[in-house]
Each structure stands twice: as C-alpha cells, then as structure tokens.
Amino acid sequence: MCSTRSLRILLGVACAAPLVAGCQIEHRVPGPEPVNTTPIVVDQAMVKRDWEPVPALYTNDVVMAFPDYSPLRAKNNRYNPLVETPLFLANIAYMAYGVFVDPPWIMVGYKSMSMEPTYTAMPPLTTSPAR
Secondary structure, eight states: OOOHHHHHHHHHHHHHHHHHTTEEEOOSSOOBOOOOOOOOOOOHHHHHOOSOOOOBOOOOOOEEEOOOOOOEEEOSSTTHHHHHHHHHHHHHHHHHHHHHHSOTTSOEEEOOOBOOOBSOOOOOOOOOOOO
C-alpha cells in the first residue's frame, strides 16, 4: 500500500523530472538563414549591363502533414536514456491539450530552410589549392 507521503514524493519527482531533464522545444518554422552581405566586386561587364536586376524567388517548401503532438525533443547527449521517458510522458500530457490547438483532421505545415528573396544569395566560395 502506498502512503500519502510517498505518493507526494513520487508526484514531486515526476513533476520536477521534465524541468531537470534538459529538454528543448522544437520550433516548426525556422527563421531566415543569414545572407552573405559582402559587397560585390564590380567589373567592366557589370558597368555596361543595362537591364534591371531581378531577385531570385524560391518555391514553397512547406510539407503538409498531420500534427505529431510532440513538441519536446531530447538534445543528443549522454543522458538520453534518462531524459527520454520524462519527455515521452510530457508529450503524452501535451497531447490532451494539443488536440484542441491543432485538431487531428487538419493538416499542419512543416517548413524547412527559409530565405528572403535577395540579389546576393550566394554562399562564400572556397579557395582552390594551388596546383
């Protein structure tokens, strides 16, 4: 039989475990990626161009899927076996609330990398070794 005191201790440990576990909330929509803002070297051909520059437009990369109701994910560290169980229980507790926030019959958009339309979206070039 379980006494009231041991029940309180067990409840306290169960409530404190997710706070101590080192979890992180996974955001569905990442912010824009940093853009290379170094000035472009202007040569003679660029001076003679007479057309208006056009920004690069990107396609919609949103994947529509049903909600997964698991906003808490463990960081990759050596404590994963200890962290996964409290996170699993916290995600189950969130499901009771999440079903009303994101109904299961409505698809949610999951977005990957995003970047604002820009003229200079070019990653820095690597220098080739001298031959």
